[in-house]
Amino acid sequence: MSEHQHGSGRCLELAERLSEFVDGELPEPLRIEIEQHNDECTKCKKFVESLRRVRDLAHLLPRPELAQERLRRISEAARRRLES
Amino acid sequence: MDESRNPQSLAMSAERRIARRQEDEAVLRAVRDGEPRAFDRFVERFGQRIYSFGMRMCNQQEDAEDVFQDTLIAVYRKLSTLRDAGALTTWLYRIVSNACMSRRRRSKFAPARELSLEELLPGSEPLEEGPVMPEEAGPVHEVYRRELSEKLEAALRDLPPDYRVVWMMRDVEELSTQETAEALQISVPNVKMRLHRARLALRKSLAHLRPQGEHA
Structure with missing residues (x-):
């Protein structure tokens, strides 16, 4: 049996759907096809893993925060504009 | 087993999202119904979230503060x-993203451009490259976490706003694909396309980042 060569047309076609794959949003037949494809194509499998890590990086970002006093002042200004 | 497909882990994450959504909607209903202290509850619940969303979209503190104030006023005038009482959170994100986009027209916000799939899919670099997560970085964990976070912020600033806003809603705020489509008033396939390209662009920007001592 010949070893799968990464970079085939199917690798590129499936690459367009990989975010949906990591989010669990694909129809069953395509999800199964990608799982089977990744069993044969190590590079596509690693690509999926890296995409999943990128998705999870969102939780690493600290939220920029506004000082409470500044938040209060802006809210008060908005309240005054609403009441005027 | 792949943790992200572990049914128990997915269920916990879904439960957390639902609980957060219910608390959000309770505050928005209080505003809509004119309850006493609803204004303060709204600021307490959403103030920092709206500000940080504005900061990431506009990259300027002054613009982000204006986004927060414009959103607060729009919520009170329009809620x-x-x-549809079931769409309060989606509606709020629509107000916030509109406030950000309207700032974009007035300030030095990055111009809109398209990201082509061809430029984002791996070309000359080996496919397996991608960022290493901090928990895999061993003793340099904290230093690497900071570096990764700074590089991610920079990569995010380089993303065109139409893609950044989708990434923010889906991966940071954890809105569903359908909710993001409704908030931005674009189609579901368009949300999926922009999210995928945003992730590919971030992946490409971070692909060579490794903890100190390791080489890509």
Whole structure:
């Protein structure tokens, strides 16, 4: 049996759907096809893993925060504009 | 087993999202119904979230503060006219993203451009490259976490706003694909396309980042 060569047309076609794959949003037949494809194509499998890590990086970002006093002042200004 | 497909892990994450959504909607209903202290509750619940969303979209503190104030005023002026009580959170994100986009027209916000799939899919670099997560970085964990976070912020600033806003809603705020489509008033396939390209662009920007001592 010949070893799968990464970079085939199917690798590129499936690459367009990989975010949906990591989010669990694909129809069953395509999800199964990608799982089977990744069993044969190590590079596509690693690509999926890296995409999943990128998705999870969102939780690493600290939220920029506004000082409470500044938040209060802006809210008060908005309240005054609403009441005027 | 792949943790992200572990049914128990997915269920916990879904439960957390639902609980957060219910608390959000309770505050928005209080505003809509004109309850006493609803204004303060709204600021307490959403103030920092709206500000940080504005900061990431506009990259300027002054613009982000204006986004927060514009959103607060729009919520108070328009919420009573909203008919679908089940879409409060989606509606709020629509207000916030509109406030950000309207700032974009007035400030030095990055111009809109398209990201082509061809430029984002791996070309000359080996496919397996991608960022290493901090928990895999061993003793340099904290230093690497900071570096990764700074590089991610920079990569995010380089993303065109139409893609950044989708990434923010889906991966940071954890809105569903359908909710993001409704908030931005674009189609579901368009949300999926922009999210995928945003992730590919971030992946490409971070692909060579490794903890100190390791080489890509």
